Amino acid sequence: KQEVTQIPAALSVPEGENLVLNCSFTDSAIYNLQWFRQDPGKGLTSLLLIQSSQREQTSGRLNASLDKSSGRSTLYIAASQPGDSATYLCAVRLYGQNFVFGPGTRLSVLP
Amino acid sequence: EAQVTQNPRYLITVTGKKLTVTCSQNMNHEYMSWYRQDPGLGLRQIYYSMNVEVTDKGDVPEGYKVSRKEKRNFPLILESPSPNQTSLYFCASSFGLAAGANVLTFGAGSRLTVL
Numbered sequence: 001k002q003e004v005t006q007i008p009a010a011l012s013v014p015e016g017e018n019l020v021l022n023c024s025f026t027d028s029a030i031y032n033l034q035w036f037r038q039d040p041g042k043g044l045t046s047l048l049l050i051q052s053s054q055r056e057q058t059s060g061r062l063n064a065s066l067d068k069s070s071g072r073s074t075l076y077i078a079a080s081q082p083g084d085s086a087t088y089l090c091a092v093r094l095y096g097q098n099f100v101f102g103p104g105t106r107l108s109v110l111p
Numbered sequence: 112e113a114q115v116t117q118n119p120r121y122l123i124t125v126t127g128k129k130l131t132v133t134c135s136q137n138m139n140h141e142y143m144s145w146y147r148q149d150p151g152l153g154l155r156q157i158y159y160s161m162n163v164e165v166t167d168k169g170d171v172p173e174g175y176k177v178s179r180k181e182k183r184n185f186p187l188i189l190e191s192p193s194p195n196q197t198s199l200y201f202c203a204s205s206f207g208l209a210a211g212a213n214v215l216t217f218g219a220g221s222r223l224t225v226l
Contacts, residue, residue: 032213
């Protein structure tokens, strides 16, 4: 059964730092991987989607990479801002169509 | 606007009173899913559907029912709600694997309290 983990569970950094969030999955047979952002009590917003054939995707200050063979993805946030404070979740999509989510990383960016 | 719409957004009810949380999407998505989110437990899948009349259990289906009679709607039914079903519920939808772009899109959430 596919399992998705995220490290660290929580992270607090000063404004302006570059940071990396990690996502690991146990079965490399995935269709794609998606990163989401969730503000407290709110719905999840898709940030980046990486197809299994891709190595990375970029959107603004965000860059996500995928290494299927090692079962890992990283989300890189450049020049972090207080507005980046949120919980970040990764999810893999299986070939059976369903999604499996990680537990999330709670990020606090301090002014 | 392309979106997933959940109703009600907030509900307080009592034990045993049947309720339905509706979910509708206007993107012609094949895949739809329900999740619940509780502090410290993350996002847990209740049921999902890969197309009309096709539904499957997720990780925590007990106490819930779903139906997928139309492509756009995927209601979540609590036949006899109990306090342990107090939670924040999310509906989500996506195209199937045959489509190139299959971003999973979430609704805004429904906060349910069962007294």
